[in-house]
Amino acid sequence: xxxxxxxxxxxxxxxxxxxxxxxxxxxxxxxxxxxxxxxxxxxxxxxxxxxxxxxxxxxxxxxxxxxxxxxxxxxxxxxxxxxxxxxxxxxxxxxxxxxxxxxxxxxxxxxxxxxxxxxxxxxxxxxxxxxxxxxxxxxxxxxxxxxxxxxxxxxxxxxxxxxxxxxxxxxxxxxxxxxxxxxxxxxxxxxxxxxxxxxxxxxxxxxxxxxxxxxxxxxxxxxxxxxxxxxxxxxxxxxxxxxxxxxxxxxxxxxxxxxxxxxxxxxxxxxxxxxxxxxxxxxxxxxxxxxxxxxxxxxxxxxxxxxxxxxxxxxxxxxxxxxxxxxxx
Amino acid sequence: xxxxxxxxxxxxxxxxxxxxxxxxxxxxxxxxxxxxxxxxxxxxxxxxxxxxxxxxxxxxxxxxxxxxxxxxxxxxxxxxxxxxxxxxxxxxxxxxxxxxxxxxxxxxxxxxxxxxxxxxxxxxxxxxxxxx
Ligand SMILES: Nc1ncnc2c1ncn2[C@@H]1O[C@H](COP(=O)(O)OP(=O)(O)OP(=O)(O)O)[C@@H](O)[C@H]1O
Ligand SMILES: [Mg+2]
Numbered sequence: 001x002x003x004x005x006x007x008x009x010x011x012x013x014x015x016x017x018x019x020x021x022x023x024x025x026x027x028x029x030x031x032x033x034x035x036x037x038x039x040x041x042x043x044x045x046x047x048x049x050x051x052x053x054x055x056x057x058x059x060x061x062x063x064x065x066x067x068x069x070x071x072x073x074x075x076x077x078x079x080x081x082x083x084x085x086x087x088x089x090x091x092x093x094x095x096x097x098x099x100x101x102x103x104x105x106x107x108x109x110x111x112x113x114x115x116x117x118x119x120x121x122x123x124x125x126x127x128x129x130x131x132x133x134x135x136x137x138x139x140x141x142x143x144x145x146x147x148x149x150x151x152x153x154x155x156x157x158x159x160x161x162x163x164x165x166x167x168x169x170x171x172x173x174x175x176x177x178x179x180x181x182x183x184x185x186x187x188x189x190x191x192x193x194x195x196x197x198x199x200x201x202x203x204x205x206x207x208x209x210x211x212x213x214x215x216x217x218x219x220x221x222x223x224x225x226x227x228x229x230x231x232x233x234x235x236x237x238x239x240x241x242x243x244x245x246x247x248x249x250x251x252x253x254x255x256x257x258x259x260x261x262x263x264x265x266x267x268x269x270x271x272x273x274x275x276x277x278x279x280x281x282x283x284x285x286x287x288x289x290x291x292x293x294x295x296x297x298x299x300x301x302x303x304x305x306x307x308x309x310x311x312x313x314x315x316x317x318x319x320x321x322x323x324x325x326x327x328x329x
Numbered sequence: 330x331x332x333x334x335x336x337x338x339x340x341x342x343x344x345x346x347x348x349x350x351x352x353x354x355x356x357x358x359x360x361x362x363x364x365x366x367x368x369x370x371x372x373x374x375x376x377x378x379x380x381x382x383x384x385x386x387x388x389x390x391x392x393x394x395x396x397x398x399x400x401x402x403x404x405x406x407x408x409x410x411x412x413x414x415x416x417x418x419x420x421x422x423x424x425x426x427x428x429x430x431x432x433x434x435x436x437x438x439x440x441x442x443x444x445x446x447x448x449x450x451x452x453x454x455x456x457x458x459x460x461x
């Protein structure tokens with residue numbers, strides 16, 4: 001490990017919330033020790049006071065009451081000691097459990113990462129072979145062979161997308177999703193996205209429209225990641241809209257810029273609104289292709305940009321998604 | 330006829346199926362393919378055969394594709410040959426590594442052949458630094 005790497009690790013460790021909790025608990029435990037010491041001093045002082053000042057004679061020790069008293073003081077002290085030990089053990093156990101959970105979670109997201117990577121090499125081979133086949137590199141295809149081939153190609157594309165999404169989720173959950181920010185014009189990003197979705201919307205007989213002001217609206221953001229967010233919103237809108245259209249609208253209001261994706265589709269039931277942005281959650285009829293990762297990834301990306309994403313919708317009334325981002329200059 | 334026609338392309342991948350797929354495609358583009366099964370093989374073949382372009386898989390046992398690329402770019406007789414890296418790893422962390430290794434481009438697996446052809450043509454069209 002090079003020194004800067006080491007330093008970065010150290011910084012990460014310092015920022016680790018669990019580490020922080022542990023440190024604060026240690027501090028608390030040492031305060032507890034002081035408090036305990038103080039607490040045990042008080043009965044001892046009282047005891048000394050009683051013996052020396054109040055009774056001023058050793059006869060008190062001979063009296064049965066005095067014996068009881070001393071016995072009680074010692075018991076109380078032992079109780080306090082035991083209680084302190086119990087509290088310490090409980091806290092330690094909780095911290096350990098928490099740490100194990102944390103480790104398990106990183107392991108899990110590392111596993112997802114690993115598996116997704118393992119998928120890519122074989123996928124490349126399958127895709128390559130299928131594309132060679134499609135392009136007639138192994139001889140001319142009969143019309144009967146074209147259909148299963150097209151089907152396979154489509155599924156490979158889907159697998160490829162899911163693998164990419166799983167990798168993103170893995171990165172998000174392990175906090176490793178890094179943004180490559182630059183100053184970019186939102187109009188350009190949205191134009192590219194709507195252009196990319198044009199074919200799908202035409203195929204579905206939908207009108208796809210982009211409304212944006214002339215004046216360029218700039219944001220300091222990761223171009224690929226933002227495109228990914230809007231691409232998912234627009235594809236969703238098209239997927240879940242049987243007829244009508246999809247509007248993408250860009251507006252600026254002071255320091256905030258807002259992108260809206262509105263459709264005239266089947267909408268979302270009130271009780272489902274809460275789980276849309278949770279990974280693997282899909283609502284409604286489930287008749288459309290997808291893995292339920294798009295919106296979870298979108299939310300993470302938008303929030304990494306210090307933005308906010310939300311939806312307003314009702315069953316059969318269309319859906320209206322909003323993304324608000326801090327604007328630049 | 331494209332820029333790639335008639336060019337000798339050395340490619341390395343440890344997976345036989347991938348080599349077969351690539352070989353078929355490169356031939357269809359009119360290239361003369363040379364296959365290598367690992368990085369050391371690729372470096373050796375590059376020195377012996379002086380191809381016009383080299384395609385390296387990144388994750389091969391032994392020397393990685395990027396390390397091989399670095400070696401090729403250090404070699405007097407091979408540094409002028411454009412190198413493209415194909416990888417199953419994450420492209421975002423990779424971009425910097427690829428640049429450091431001196432590669433002329435990279436593609437993430439699985440990729441479209443049209444993308445690969447574009448990269449190849451771009452790399453072949455680029456004026457290469459003179460051999461010194
Ligand atoms: N515009 C919309 N209209 C109606 N329902 C929607 C709309 N957008 C999203 N949804 C609902 O939210 C669910 C989650 O969307 P999300 O984009 O996360 O997943 P997906 O589109 O099903 O799959 P993926 O995006 O991973 O390919 C969808 O399955 C759908 O039920
Ligand atoms: Mg989606």
